[in-house]
Amino acid sequence: MSDAPTDSTHPEAPTGRDYRETVFLPETPFPMRGGLPQKEPLILEQWGDLYSTLRSARQAEGAPLYVLHDGPPYANGDIHIGHALNKTLKDFVVRSRFLLGYDVDFVPGWDCHGLPIEWKIEEQYRAKGRRKDEVSKAEFRAACREYAAGWIEVQKAQFLRLGITGDFANRYATMDYGSEAAIVKEFHKFKNSGQLYRGSKPVMWSPVERTALADAEIEYHDHVSPTIWVKFPVIAATDDHPDDLLAFRRQTPSIVIWTTTPWTIPANRAISFGPEIAYGLYEVQSMEQGLEFEPWAKQGDRLILADKLAEEVFKAAKIATWTRLDDINPSGLVAAHPLAELDDGYRFNVPLLDGDHVTDDAGTGFVHTAPGHGADDYDVWKAHGHHEVPDTVDPDGAYYPAVPLFPGLKVLETEGKKTGKFGSANPAVIEKLIEAGTLLARGRLEHSYPHSWRSKAPVIFRNTPQWFIRMDKALDHADGATLRETALTAIDQTDFHPAAGKNRIRSMVEGRPDWLISRQRAWGTPLAMFVDKHTGHPLHDPEVDARIVAAIEQGGADAWYTRADSDFLGLHDPANYEKIEDILDVWFDSGCTHAFTLETRDPAHGYTGDRPSHWPANLYLEGSDQHRGWFQSNLLEGSGTRGRAPYDAVLTHGFTQDENGEKMSKSRGNTTDPAVVIKESGADILRLWVALVDYAEDQRIGKQILQTTVDAYRKLRNTVRYLLGALADFDEAERVDYADMPPLERFILHRLWELDLQVRGAYETYRFQDVVRPVLEFCAGDLSALYFDIRKDSLYCDRPDAIRRRAARTVMHEVFLRLTAWLAPLTPFTMEEAWTTRYPEGGTNCARVIPETPSEWRNPDEAARWAKVNTVLDVVTVGLEESRRAKFIGGALDAWPTVTLPAEAFAAFDGLDPAEVFRTSGAEMIVSGDTISATIKPADHAKCARSWRRVPDVGSDPAYPDLSARDADAVRWWDARHA
Incomplete structure (x- = not known):
C-alpha cells in the first residue's frame, strides 16, 4: 500500500465522510x-x-569478567579527533561486552610526566622572568602536577560528553603518589635482577630538550643536510701487509670518506671498511673545465675508493679523467686525521677497522667512524678493543671547551626563532677542512632524518652515561631465557587485530637495542636508587628499597628530591653512595600501568573489593604507532618482571586524515x-x-x-x-x-x-x-x-x-x-x-x-523463497515506475499488473498474495516461458475511500458503500468502540 496515507492528510471520501480518524496511523513522541x-x-x-x-x-x-586496559592519553590540551576515535573504539568494546553479558573492567587513565608539560611550565616561569634553574625542584614539580591535573579534568569532561563509559571516579594517573611508588617498585625489580646497567654509549639526544630519547620518541622527517667528501692521508701500512707499501712509493694517497654530519669530524677516531668490498688506488689526471669555482681536487691526487663508487665520487669532485693504479687492501692501514695539520689536538693515528655495516651502495665505501656519535661507530670501535669514547658535544649540542679549533660552537640552535636549525658547527668544520687541504667535495642532501616527536627538532647521536635494561641477559624467572626471547614468546602467544600487527612488533623487538630508560629532566618518576661510588653498582638492599617506596607512596616522587639520603640509606653511609636523580623514560612509566591498575585489583592477588580486575588484561587497544610505544613498553616490563605480556590480545587502529587523505594540521586548517x-x-x-x-x-x-x-x-x-x-x-x-x-x-x-x-x-x-x-x-x-x-x-x-x-x-x-x-x-x-x-x-x-x-x-527455505520473490518484484517495480512516469497510472494502487513468469518463480508465491507483495490493488500471474515480464494495466474497479485500493468488493457492504469489505469491517469495529 505504497500510496496509503502516512499522515493526517487524506482526501475527502466520496460520500463526504472523513475516514482519517479510523486509519491506524503510527503515533510516537519520538x-x-x-x-x-x-x-x-x-x-x-x-x-x-x-x-x-x-x-x-x-x-x-x-557474569564473567572482561578487562580492557586503557592506554593513557597525555594530560596536555583538549582532545583531538585521534583521541575521539581511540576512546570511542574502547567504548564500543566496553559497551558491547556488557551487551554480551560480561562484567567489564575499564579504568580510564592519564600519562602525566614528560617534556611537553615540563616545557609549558618552563614557559610560564620565563614569562614571569624566572629561569628553571632558579626554581626548586619541588616547586617546579608541583607546578607540573597542577598543570596536568587541570587537563585531566578537562579531558575527562570531554570524554564523558562523547558518551565514554568507564570507572572515571577511580581513574588512574601516572603522577598519583601510589602510581609513582608502584613504578619505582617495578624499576627496583629490574635493578635487583641484574638486568639494569649504566653504560656510556651514543644515544639519540635532543639538544633542544636536553635529554636522551628512546626509539619510540623518534619520528623521521625530510631534512636537508650538508654533505662532504673528506681526504684522510695515509701515514703507514703495517708490517703484516708489506705489499701495500708499493702503492705508496711515489706519493702519499688519501682514503676518502663521505658524511652528512660534518660536525662529527672532530670526534673521528677511525675509518671503517667492508672486508668484501673491492677497493682501488686512483690517480687524478685532469679536472673539469669551465667551472665557476676552483675544485679542491688537483691533478696528481691519489685517492683510495671502493671501485663501485669511484666514478660517482669523481663526478662530485669535478674530476674529468683518472687512472686506476692498483688494488688496495685497507686492512692494517693507518691514516692521519684531516685536521692534524691545523692543531696538535688532532695529531693521532686513525686506524682502518673492518665492519660488516659498511657497504658500497652509496658514499665512498669507507665510513668515517666517530664512536661517540653513532651506534655502528661505537660497536665497531669497541669490537676492535678500543675502550675510550671521546666526549665532544655537551647537553646543549655545543662542543666542549676542550675540543680543538671549535670550542663552544653549536651543532643545532636550541633557542630563539632558529631553534632546531643547524648552528655554526657544520660550516666551521668545513672551512677548517678547506684550510687543511683535506676537503675533496661538498654538497647537500635531502634525506629522512630523526626528529623528536615532541619538539619536532632534529636529534643527534651523543655519547652520554645512561641507564639501560639488558635485552639479552638470562632472566631468573624465565628458565634462562633473555628478555628479548621472553618478549618474542609472549608476542607469539598474543592475538593481534589485525593479524599483521604481530609481525610488526616482532621485527621491532628482534632488532631493538637495550632499553634506554633514563632521562635528564625534572618532571617524572625518578630512578630512585643509590649507586656504590667504589664499585659503580646499584645498591641492592630490600630495606632501603622499601623505605624509598614507602616515602614516595606518602609524599609522591618529590620525596626522593626533598628528603635526606640518610632517611633512605639507614645504616649505609651516604658518603659512599651516589644518589641517582635522572627520571625514568615516560614509556617505562606507562609500561607499568598494568601493575598498579590491574594487578592490585586481581582477586588472585588478594583483592576483595567491589571493583575486581584480573591480570593479564583481555585487550589493549591503541593506534598502530604503539607497536613501538605502549604495547612494547608493557610487553618488555611484563616480560622482564612476570615472564609474559600483561595482555592476551592487542587491537590497533590507523590514523585520521582529512577528506583528501592528507595529514591533519592546525597550520593547514x-x-x-x-x-x-x-x-x-x-x-x-x-x-x-x-x-x-x-x-x-x-x-x-x-x-x-x-x-x-x-x-x-x-x-x-x-x-x-x-x-x-x-x-x-x-x-x-x-x-x-x-x-x-x-x-x-x-x-x-x-x-x-x-x-x-x-x-x-x-x-x-x-x-x-x-x-x-x-x-x-x-x-x-x-x-x-x-x-x-x-x-x-x-x-x-x-x-x-x-x-x-x-x-x-x-x-x-x-x-x-x-x-x-x-x-x-x-x-x-x-x-x-x-x-x-x-x-x-x-x-x-x-x-x-x-x-x-x-x-x-x-528458516533458509523462506529466505530462498523471498530471494525469488524479490526477483519478480524488481521487474514489476520497474514497470510500475515507467507507467507512473508516463502518467498511465497515478500510483501503484491504480495498477493491476499481469506478470508472466516461469513455473519455479511462480511457485515462490505459494501462499502469498501477489498484489500485497507488489503493493498494487490486484495482480494476475501467468506461468509461461523462462523469463519474467510485467504488463501494467489499470485497475478498473472503484476506489476504496479509506485504503485507496481499487478492488471488486468496494461497495459490497451496504452500510459503507464507498469502502472495500476489509475496510468496512475495520470501520465497523472502530465505530462500535467509539459509539
Missing part, C-alpha cells in the same frame, strides 16, 4: 529530528554513574575538532562515523564525510521511529505464535536470526563495521523497502485484532528489541531515547543484553 546536541546532555544526566550501574548489575548476575562536531551534530554522529570506518586502516573525516554519516544516522533513526509508531500500545496479548506467522513475517524473523549471529560474532572479534553496515542494509532494504512498505496497508487499515496485523506488530516488536540492543554500543544516546520512549520505566537500555533469538526462527 521526533524525526534528533536534536542530539541538546538531548544528549540530558541523557547523560539521566544515566548518572552509568558504569557503576552496569558493573553492579553484571556482578549480581555472576584541515583539522576536525570533535567538540565542534558534537556541538553541531551530536556525539552519536561522531560515534557512528567511527563505527562505519575501517579503523584498522587510516580513515578520513570532514564535512562531506560527516554529512554521509548524518544520512546513515537518519536511516537508523527513521527506522526506529517507524517501529515506535507502529508499536504504539502493543502488548503481549497481541503476540502471534511463530506457527501462525505469515511467510513474510517468517522471512523477517529469519533475517533477525541471521543478523543476531552476525552481530554477536562481529562484537566478539571487534569488527564494529560488520555490525553497523549489515544493520543499516537491513533497515534500508529488508525493513523500509520491503517489509514496512508491504505491511503498511495492514498496519493502517486492518482491524487491530486481525491476525496479519498482530503478526506484523509481533515481528516489529522483536525487531525493535534487537535493533535497540545491537546499536546500543555504537549510538547509545539515540537507542536510549528510543528505549525510554517506549519503556519509560524500563531502566536504561545500556544495561540490557542481546535478547536470545529462538532457533526456530532460522
Whole structure:
C-alpha cells in the first residue's frame, strides 16, 4: 500500500465522510529530528554513574569478567579527533561486552610526566622572568602536577560528553603518589635482577630538550643536510701487509670518506671498511673545465675508493679523467686525521677497522667512524678493543671547551626563532677542512632524518652515561631465557587485530637495542636508587628499597628530591653512595600501568573489593604507532618482571586524515575538532562515523564525510521511529505464535536470526563495521523497502485484532528489541531515547543484553523463497515506475499488473498474495516461458475511500458503500468502540 496515507492528510471520501480518524496511523513522541546536541546532555544526566550501574548489575548476575586496559592519553590540551576515535573504539568494546553479558573492567587513565608539560611550565616561569634553574625542584614539580591535573579534568569532561563509559571516579594517573611508588617498585625489580646497567654509549639526544630519547620518541622527517667528501692521508701500512707499501712509493694517497654530519669530524677516531668490498688506488689526471669555482681536487691526487663508487665520487669532485693504479687492501692501514695539520689536538693515528655495516651502495665505501656519535661507530670501535669514547658535544649540542679549533660552537640552535636549525658547527668544520687541504667535495642532501616527536627538532647521536635494561641477559624467572626471547614468546602467544600487527612488533623487538630508560629532566618518576661510588653498582638492599617506596607512596616522587639520603640509606653511609636523580623514560612509566591498575585489583592477588580486575588484561587497544610505544613498553616490563605480556590480545587502529587523505594540521586548517562536531551534530554522529570506518586502516573525516554519516544516522533513526509508531500500545496479548506467522513475517524473523549471529560474532572479534553496515542494509532494504512498505496497508487499515496485523506488530516488536540492543554500543544516546520512549520505566537500555533469538526462527527455505520473490518484484517495480512516469497510472494502487513468469518463480508465491507483495490493488500471474515480464494495466474497479485500493468488493457492504469489505469491517469495529 505504497500510496496509503502516512499522515493526517487524506482526501475527502466520496460520500463526504472523513475516514482519517479510523486509519491506524503510527503515533510516537519520538521526533524525526534528533536534536542530539541538546538531548544528549540530558541523557547523560539521566544515566548518572552509568558504569557503576552496569558493573553492579553484571556482578549480581555472576557474569564473567572482561578487562580492557586503557592506554593513557597525555594530560596536555583538549582532545583531538585521534583521541575521539581511540576512546570511542574502547567504548564500543566496553559497551558491547556488557551487551554480551560480561562484567567489564575499564579504568580510564592519564600519562602525566614528560617534556611537553615540563616545557609549558618552563614557559610560564620565563614569562614571569624566572629561569628553571632558579626554581626548586619541588616547586617546579608541583607546578607540573597542577598543570596536568587541570587537563585531566578537562579531558575527562570531554570524554564523558562523547558518551565514554568507564570507572572515571577511580581513574588512574601516572603522577598519583601510589602510581609513582608502584613504578619505582617495578624499576627496583629490574635493578635487583641484574638486568639494569649504566653504560656510556651514543644515544639519540635532543639538544633542544636536553635529554636522551628512546626509539619510540623518534619520528623521521625530510631534512636537508650538508654533505662532504673528506681526504684522510695515509701515514703507514703495517708490517703484516708489506705489499701495500708499493702503492705508496711515489706519493702519499688519501682514503676518502663521505658524511652528512660534518660536525662529527672532530670526534673521528677511525675509518671503517667492508672486508668484501673491492677497493682501488686512483690517480687524478685532469679536472673539469669551465667551472665557476676552483675544485679542491688537483691533478696528481691519489685517492683510495671502493671501485663501485669511484666514478660517482669523481663526478662530485669535478674530476674529468683518472687512472686506476692498483688494488688496495685497507686492512692494517693507518691514516692521519684531516685536521692534524691545523692543531696538535688532532695529531693521532686513525686506524682502518673492518665492519660488516659498511657497504658500497652509496658514499665512498669507507665510513668515517666517530664512536661517540653513532651506534655502528661505537660497536665497531669497541669490537676492535678500543675502550675510550671521546666526549665532544655537551647537553646543549655545543662542543666542549676542550675540543680543538671549535670550542663552544653549536651543532643545532636550541633557542630563539632558529631553534632546531643547524648552528655554526657544520660550516666551521668545513672551512677548517678547506684550510687543511683535506676537503675533496661538498654538497647537500635531502634525506629522512630523526626528529623528536615532541619538539619536532632534529636529534643527534651523543655519547652520554645512561641507564639501560639488558635485552639479552638470562632472566631468573624465565628458565634462562633473555628478555628479548621472553618478549618474542609472549608476542607469539598474543592475538593481534589485525593479524599483521604481530609481525610488526616482532621485527621491532628482534632488532631493538637495550632499553634506554633514563632521562635528564625534572618532571617524572625518578630512578630512585643509590649507586656504590667504589664499585659503580646499584645498591641492592630490600630495606632501603622499601623505605624509598614507602616515602614516595606518602609524599609522591618529590620525596626522593626533598628528603635526606640518610632517611633512605639507614645504616649505609651516604658518603659512599651516589644518589641517582635522572627520571625514568615516560614509556617505562606507562609500561607499568598494568601493575598498579590491574594487578592490585586481581582477586588472585588478594583483592576483595567491589571493583575486581584480573591480570593479564583481555585487550589493549591503541593506534598502530604503539607497536613501538605502549604495547612494547608493557610487553618488555611484563616480560622482564612476570615472564609474559600483561595482555592476551592487542587491537590497533590507523590514523585520521582529512577528506583528501592528507595529514591533519592546525597550520593547514584541515583539522576536525570533535567538540565542534558534537556541538553541531551530536556525539552519536561522531560515534557512528567511527563505527562505519575501517579503523584498522587510516580513515578520513570532514564535512562531506560527516554529512554521509548524518544520512546513515537518519536511516537508523527513521527506522526506529517507524517501529515506535507502529508499536504504539502493543502488548503481549497481541503476540502471534511463530506457527501462525505469515511467510513474510517468517522471512523477517529469519533475517533477525541471521543478523543476531552476525552481530554477536562481529562484537566478539571487534569488527564494529560488520555490525553497523549489515544493520543499516537491513533497515534500508529488508525493513523500509520491503517489509514496512508491504505491511503498511495492514498496519493502517486492518482491524487491530486481525491476525496479519498482530503478526506484523509481533515481528516489529522483536525487531525493535534487537535493533535497540545491537546499536546500543555504537549510538547509545539515540537507542536510549528510543528505549525510554517506549519503556519509560524500563531502566536504561545500556544495561540490557542481546535478547536470545529462538532457533526456530532460522528458516533458509523462506529466505530462498523471498530471494525469488524479490526477483519478480524488481521487474514489476520497474514497470510500475515507467507507467507512473508516463502518467498511465497515478500510483501503484491504480495498477493491476499481469506478470508472466516461469513455473519455479511462480511457485515462490505459494501462499502469498501477489498484489500485497507488489503493493498494487490486484495482480494476475501467468506461468509461461523462462523469463519474467510485467504488463501494467489499470485497475478498473472503484476506489476504496479509506485504503485507496481499487478492488471488486468496494461497495459490497451496504452500510459503507464507498469502502472495500476489509475496510468496512475495520470501520465497523472502530465505530462500535467509539459509539
